[in-house]
Amino acid sequence: MIGFSEVRAGQQCLLRAYKVGRDVPIAPLSALDGRVGTPGPTSMRPESDPLADVRALARPLFAGAESAQGDAARTRALMDAGCPRIVDAVVEADGLRVRVDVLERTARGRWIAVLIRNGVRVSWSLADRAAFTLHVLRAAGHHVAAVHAMLLDETYERPDAGPVDPHRLFVRRSVSFAAGRRRLLRIAASVAATRAALASPDRPAIAPGAHCRDSRDGCPFLDDCTAHLPADWTGWFPRKDKPPIREWLAQGFVRMAAVPVEGRQLPRGAEHARLASRAGGQYVAPTLAAALAPAGPPAYYLDFECVSPAVPLYAGTRPYAVVPFLWSVHHDDAAGNLTHVDDLAPPSTDPPLRRMAEGLIAALGPSSGEPIVVYSSYEWERLRDLAQALPDLAEPLQAIQARLVDLLEVVREHVYDLRFRGSFSIKAVAPALAPEVTYDGLGIRDGLAAAHAYEAVLRGLDRVHPGGVAPGPDRRAQVLADLRAYCARDTLAMVALHRALLRLRHA
Known part of the structure; x- marks a missing residue:
């Protein structure tokens, strides 16, 4: 089954989607991606899932709901029975799988999918998740009226005494517009490309490029995919001032020292990296x-x-x-x-x-x-x-x-x-x-x-x-x-x- 994690990975790189879908082991973290040493002991990881905690706090807002217990068959049975409100739902269709925190049945028999998130606003990732949710529900033959998000109200202030009030902590927002036709088309294309990559017996032949560092969450396979590249690979240019890395790589300039600079003033960080490449490893400005x-x-x-x-x-x-x-x-x-x-x-x-x-x-x-x-x-x-x-x-x-x-x-x-x-x-x-x-x-x-x-x-x-x-x-x-x-x-x-x-x- 293909879930949103595989599709999201595929939006960056189909090789990453392939590795996620095939459960390829992730190499230990290193200083090369900004972190030193291997990951800390398991006991030092979060003691609980923050999103699971947020979902638990939101549960009183859906009193009387039936739980599908994360099971696709039970979700289908509850939906077919006309259950008015279902929590912990899972919908599967055409090899796709999506978790829906809450499904609410409207008076006209259509469904509202509610996604409970631990953010305070509709992000690009949430909009993509909403579009993927809508895509899978429609593929399963369900009539969807809307997709909503339960978000944290950034103006909520915890009282000096007593518990958190979920009725004040959460705000409900429609994300149907964010998951509009254009985004649905992009998600459908991403689903098709990811499906093809995972169905192939061969790994996608995708060379490292500027896309390797495009993901906001970082690619866990970055070190593995770039291990064979030289230390001055053009893809390692500092990105703060947005040098044209993609353009240089497309033109075949593999090493920093080789990028064309005639008639162009490079951002300072990129220029220093180019000079370090020419010097064989390091550049120190006389102004230090x-x-x-x-x-x-x-x-x-x-x-x-x-x-x-x-x-x-x-x-x-x-x-x-x-x-x-x-x-x-x-x-x-x-x-x-x-x-x-x-x-x-x-x-x-x-x-x-x-x-x-x-x-x-x-x-x-x-x-x-x-x-x-x-x-x-x-x-x-x-x-x-x-x-x-x-x-x-x-x-x-x-x-x-x-x-x-x-x-x-x-x-x-x-x-x-x-x-x-x-x-x-x-x-x-x-x-x-x-x-x-x-x-x-x-x-x-x-x-x-x-x-x-x-x-x-x-x-x-x-x-x-x-x-x-x-x-x-x-x-x-x-x-x-x-x-x-x-x-x-x-x-x-x-x-x-x-x-x-x-x-x-x-x-």
């Missing part, structure tokens, strides 16, 4: 020393870890509100002494904003004026949010903001190494420039896993949350220790990267 001057040392190195649950777990917050729960600070005194301090907020139903802010102000020496090194604008945004939430602390928090120096911009504007493979993520950049940086041996190895782990601990405090599975006391203590270790490794990676950049300025 000046760009690094404001960063010290002496310097502090700051990293936040934050949680952003779809269903608000903190009183007074909204869906996907970003709440910092942990910070790490390393300090290099420029005399060879490196010290570290951090703070992890004990899990609570109250957001730990004041604790995070006050501890950070104390740790960063507000009167020292030393630079605070970060990587990306993320820390600046969190400090801005804290200043807005805590007006009485706005002045010292804004003073901290003013001292931030972003190493990401330094690297992006002045350095390129072919081992970046088009990514300026610190987990791609730091191991390339400072090989001593490793996340091996950690229970948590990326920010998403950190957020999921802490959310699981919070969910244990939210006893009214229906689907949450919280770790026990021993597991909770281990999770909190792993979180601190991971955040400390992130700031230590910044220290190592900064020192590597300082060495490069004289190379």
